[in-house]
Amino acid sequence: MKRSVGIVGVIALASVTGVLAQATPPPARADGVGAVHVWPVQRNIYALFGPGGNITVSIGDEGVLVVDTMTADAALDVIAAIKTISNKPIRWIINTHSHPDHTGGNATVAKSGVYVATGNTRGGGGASILSFESALMRLNGSAESPDKAPEAGWPTDSFFVKQKDMFFNGEPVLTMHVPNAHTDGDAIVFFRRSDVIAAGDVFTPDRYPMIDAKEGGSINGIIAGLNLLIELAVPEFNEEGGTMIVPGHGRICDESDVGDYRDMVTIVRDRVQDLIAKKMTLEQVKAARPTFDYDGVYASPTYTGDMFVEAVYRSLTAATPAQRSQSR
Amino acid sequence: MSKSLLVALVLVTLLLTTIGFAAPQRAGGDAAPAQNPAAQGGRGGGRGGPPGPPPTAQGQAPIDLTGYWVSVVTEDWRWRMLTPAKGDYASVPLNAEGQRVAGLWDLEKDKADENLCRAFGAAGLLRLPLRIHMTWQDANTLKLETDSGQQTRLLMFAPSSGPAGERTWQGRSVARWFKQPQLEGLGFGGRGGSLAGGNLRVTTTNMRAGYLRKNGVPYSEDAVLTEYFNRHDEPNGDRWITVTRVVEDPKYLTMPFITSESFKREPDASKWHPTPCQIDPPRS
Numbered sequence: 037m038k039r040s041v042g043i044v045g046v047i048a049l050a051s052v053t054g055v056l057a058q059a060t061p062p063p064a065r066a067d068g069v070g071a072v073h074v075w076p077v078q079r080n081i082y083a084l085f086g087p088g089g090n091i092t093v094s095i096g097d098e099g100v101l102v103v104d105t106m107t108a109d110a111a112l113d114v115i116a117a118i119k120t121i122s123n124k125p126i127r128w129i130i131n132t133h134s135h136p137d138h139t140g141g142n143a144t145v146a147k148s149g150v151y152v153a154t155g156n157t158r159g160g161g162g163a164s165i166l167s168f169e170s171a172l173m174r175l176n177g178s179a180e181s182p183d184k185a186p187e188a189g190w191p192t193d194s195f196f197v198k199q200k201d202m203f204f205n206g207e208p209v210l211t212m213h214v215p216n217a218h219t220d221g222d223a224i225v226f227f228r229r230s231d232v233i234a235a236g237d238v239f240t241p242d243r244y245p246m247i248d249a250k251e252g253g254s255i256n257g258i259i260a261g262l263n264l265l266i267e268l269a270v271p272e273f274n275e276e277g278g279t280m281i282v283p284g285h286g287r288i289c290d291e292s293d294v295g296d297y298r299d300m301v302t303i304v305r306d307r308v309q310d311l312i313a314k315k316m317t318l319e320q321v322k323a324a325r326p327t328f329d330y331d332g333v334y335a336s337p338t339y340t341g342d343m344f345v346e347a348v349y350r351s352l353t354a355a356t357p358a359q360r361s362q363s364r
Numbered sequence: 365m366s367k368s369l370l371v372a373l374v375l376v377t378l379l380l381t382t383i384g385f386a387a388p389q390r391a392g393g394d395a396a397p398a399q400n401p402a403a404q405g406g407r408g409g410g411r412g413g414p415p416g417p418p419p420t421a422q423g424q425a426p427i428d429l430t431g432y433w434v435s436v437v438t439e440d441w442r443w444r445m446l447t448p449a450k451g452d453y454a455s456v457p458l459n460a461e462g463q464r465v466a467g468l469w470d471l472e473k474d475k476a477d478e479n480l481c482r483a484f485g486a487a488g489l490l491r492l493p494l495r496i497h498m499t500w501q502d503a504n505t506l507k508l509e510t511d512s513g514q515q516t517r518l519l520m521f522a523p524s525s526g527p528a529g530e531r532t533w534q535g536r537s538v539a540r541w542f543k544q545p546q547l548e549g550l551g552f553g554g555r556g557g558s559l560a561g562g563n564l565r566v567t568t569t570n571m572r573a574g575y576l577r578k579n580g581v582p583y584s585e586d587a588v589l590t591e592y593f594n595r596h597d598e599p600n601g602d603r604w605i606t607v608t609r610v611v612e613d614p615k616y617l618t619m620p621f622i623t624s625e626s627f628k629r630e631p632d633a634s635k636w637h638p639t640p641c642q643i644d645p646p647r648s
Contacts, residue, residue, distance in 0.1 A: 151455070162454075172441060187647065193439045 067120075070113035072106070074121060075288065079230035080205060082121055083282045086110050088137035092234035092282045094227060095122035096205025100149070102163075103130045103225045103234040103282075105141030114141050115148045125150045128204065130211055131167040131191060132236025132284065133219045134174040134183040134251070142175075142189035151192075166200065167191040168213050171221030174251065181251065214238050214261035218245065218284075220252025222261065226268055233281045235265055241297050242286030244304075244327070244334045244344035247351055255305050255351040262298035266291060300330050308348045318349050420503035421521035426541055427595040429506065429564065432636060433605055433627035434495045445493055447471075447578045447646040456581050462616030469580025471645055481641040484513035485533040485574025487583045487611045490591075490625050495636055506539060506564075513641045519566050528570040531585060535571035539564060542592070564593040576611065576621065578643050584615035603629035 067074045072086035084091035088106035091114060100122050106114055118126065126149030131139050142165055149163030167175070172194040174181035200211040207229030214222040218237040225234040237246060238261035247253040269279035269291035281289045307326035316324070327334075327341035335341045437444050443454065453466050474480055484492065494512035501507040504522040509515070519539035528536050542565040568589040576583055592608040604626055611621040 169438070176442070187442060190442050192441060192443075194441060195438060196436075 069116035069120065070110075072110060072113040072117040074117050077230075077232050077280050077282060077288060079227075079232075081227055081230045081232040081280075081282075083288055084114060084117055086113065086117075088140060089132075089135075089237065089284045090234075090282055090286075092225065092227075092232065093118060093121065094205050094207075094209070094230070095124065097124070098205050099124040099127035101128040101130070101204050101209065102126055102145060104132055104138040104236070104284075105129060105145045107137055108140035108144065111141030111144035114145055126163045127151055128202075129163050129165040130223065130225050130234075131165065131171055131175075132224065132234065132238075133222050134167070134171040134181065135219070135237070135248075136183060136185070138236065138284065139171075139175060139183070139185060139189065142191075143186055147188065162188075164193055165189075165191040166193045166195070166211065168221045168223050169194045169196040170252070171219070171223075174219075174221065183251075212264070214264060215257055216252050216254045217257035217261040218253050219248045222257075224261070224265065231270075231279045233265060233268060233279060235261075235281050235283050235294075237284035238262065239265060239281060239283040239289075239294060239297065240285045241283050241289055241293055242334075243336060243339050244330075244341070245301060246339065247347040249347065249350055249354065253351070255301070255348045259298065259302055259305065262294055262301065265294045266298060269294065300334070304330065304344070305348055305352070308345060309352055312349065312352055318346060321345060321349055421506070421539070421541065422500050422503045424541060426543070427563065427593075429498045429593060429595060429605060430500065431603075432495060432497050432630040432633055434630055434635065435490070435493050436626045436628050437493050438626070439623075443577060444491060447644050449646045450579055452579060453577070453581045456576055456621055457618045458581065458616055459618045462582055462613075465582045465616065466580055469575075471580075471643060474580075474643070480643055481513060481515070481533050482573075482580075483575040483578045483643055484510070484515050484641050485583070486517060486535050486537070486568045486571050487587050487589045487609075487613075488574055488576045489513070489515060489517070489534075490607055490609060491576070491623060492578070495630070496627060497633070497636065511636050511638045514638045517568075519564070531570050531572045533572050533574060535568045535589070537566050537568040539566045541565075563595075564591075566591045566593070579646055582616050583611060583613045586615050587611055587613035605629075 068084075068086075070086075072084050075083045075085060077083050077092070080094060080096050082093045082095065084093060084106070086106055087110045089104050091106060092103040094101040100118055102118070105111060115126075126145060128151070129142060129146055129149075131142070133139075146162040146165055151162070151164040170179065172191045173179040174183045175185045176187075176190045177184040195211065195213070198213055202209050202211075207227055210226040210228060211223050212226065214224060222236055222238055224236060224238060227233070238258060240246070245255075245258045247255055247258065265281060269281060271291045272278035275292045277290055279291055281291070281294055283289060304327055307324075308321055311321045311324055311326065322342050322345055325341070326345055331341040335344075440455065442448065443452070448454075450469050451467050453463065456462075458466060474482060489510060490496070492512060494510045497509045497511075499507050499509075501518065504520065506519040506521070508517040508519060515534060517534045517537055519537045521539050523536070523538050542563055566589075568591070571583075571585065571587060571589070573585050573587075574583055575581055588611075590610045590612070594606045594608070596604050596606065598604065606624055606626050608624045609622070611617065613621075
């Protein structure tokens with residue numbers, strides 16, 4: 037009897053607790069600040085989601101390295117969010133390209149950091165900002181672009197070769213140029229020991245890829261970039277897990293996700309290419325609905341399947357024969 | 365033979381082996397291996413022959429630095445390509461006095477005093493975006509000219525021992541070929557071969573006080589500039605010089621100011637357009 041009473045008591049207590057738990061509002065978010073949310077990726081790499089493009093963050097003894105900085109308006113929240121995962125200063129910012137949803141916070145985020153190398157302290161100068169050369173030229177106004185930014189947000193350092201290497205927080209950090217993809221200044225950042233890739237807008241699994249043709253983007257460059265991600269990524273088991281990819285927009289992915297996306301982009305590209313070969317006009321190509329079976333997944337009111345088809349059409353018809361054969 | 369004696373013998377043998385192999389290793393030095401005996405001169409004309417001419421720096425050059433080279437600015441873009449704002453000395457380890465002097469910069473006064481070349485002095489020169497042209501003025505003097513600012517530096521391998529003379533923007537540069545000390549594994553191989561590479565070390569003193577940056581970040585007459593010129597050739601045919609520069613200035617710097625600059629070789633003089641010292645006003 038005593039035992040039965042005890043069991044009933046435990047059940048009653050559990051029920052009350054459950055009711056209380058449901059009635060109590062969730063605790064304040066500990067995984068972000070304002071509109072910016074922090075998500076662990078693996079090892080010492082985190083992803084920040086919020087307004088603008090995703091941010092990838094490396095934390096460690098040497099400090100903080102940030103890939104992209106979201107929008108200018110979100111910059112203070114970005115800094116505060118980073119402080120929830122590291123009390124070290126921001127040393128490096130790497131821009132995956134020049135668009136303001138990825139670079140708008142450059143000035144504010146850089147100012148909050150400090151760069152130290154070879155005994156020289158950039159006192160007051162903040163963190164260093166690295167980008168591919170053409171992204172620098174767009175941000176500083178040397179090349180005509182709507183991306184032009186205030187001087188404090190310009191990259192301090194640039195690279196013009198295929199790959200820029202550094203060693204930070206105990207691991208190689210490989211910044212690789214992806215030619216003529218989303219723009220002509222794209223870079224992906226590979227954290228080799230943590231096995232995480234920040235892909236920028238070369239890979240945006242929540243939408244069709246945006247091709248900024250005015251800034252040198254191309255559909256075949258996008259596909260080449262996606263193939264590069266697939267080359268670098270290694271799944272852990274059954275094509276799942278392993279290398280994690282933080283896209284420019286959308287959720288954290290693995291190689292399999294990139295493969296699905298690459299297949300979609302390639303199939304649409306080939307369909308449009310085939311229709312172009314049949315001498316169809318842009319309107320005729322759109323009417324053929326080459327993205328019909330993908331629109332439910334990737335289309336949105338702001339970037340429809342038709343818009344993507346038009347971008348692909350224009351990219352393919354503007355491409356030189358060499359560019360057309362660029363994709364692997 | 366007792367065990368301890370055997371151990372002692374093994375240790376002695378190892379020690380002798382190490383010493384024997386280590387001794388011939390090149391542990392660094394200044395003399396480069398002969399690249400072209402006919403061009404380098406030498407004191408020996410062979411057994412019994414007349415003495416040859418003394419060796420020259422040109423003949424001993426382990427790397428060829430001559431030609432036209434363009435600065436490729438991939439670092440500190442906005443501090444190098446543009447004139448930074450007054451007082452912006454980010455990354456330069458200025459002490460309090462240096463900061464004070466940097467705050468006194470007056471571009472108009474420099475113009476009026478015809479001192480615009482203060483930013484083109486040796487300690488700041490190669491940090492500027494410019495082209496350089498390097499030639500042998502004579503067999504022991506490498507001449508470095510710039511298009512922007514039209515400066516000329518003489519890198520002297522056999523400097524005169526007389527007084528340094530009046531201070532100049534480019535100062536007095538003493539050069540020597542230099543090889544990094546390098547071991548070849550544990551010493552068990554690689555003996556007898558010639559060392560590839562090498563670099564040029566230049567020490568410059570006797571400079572007029574000038575600017576490390578175009579916006580008046582100062583260095584004083586006490587500054588000493590040490591530079592290392594390395595050449596590296598890429599598989600795609602590109603030729604590069606990387607200059608590592610160390611500015612030491614007890615008057616204005618808290619520590620050595622270390623930078624490196626890269627220059628890419630150009631095929632000819634078609635892009636060489638000399639212009640006088642000129643400083644644009646800082647961006648507002």
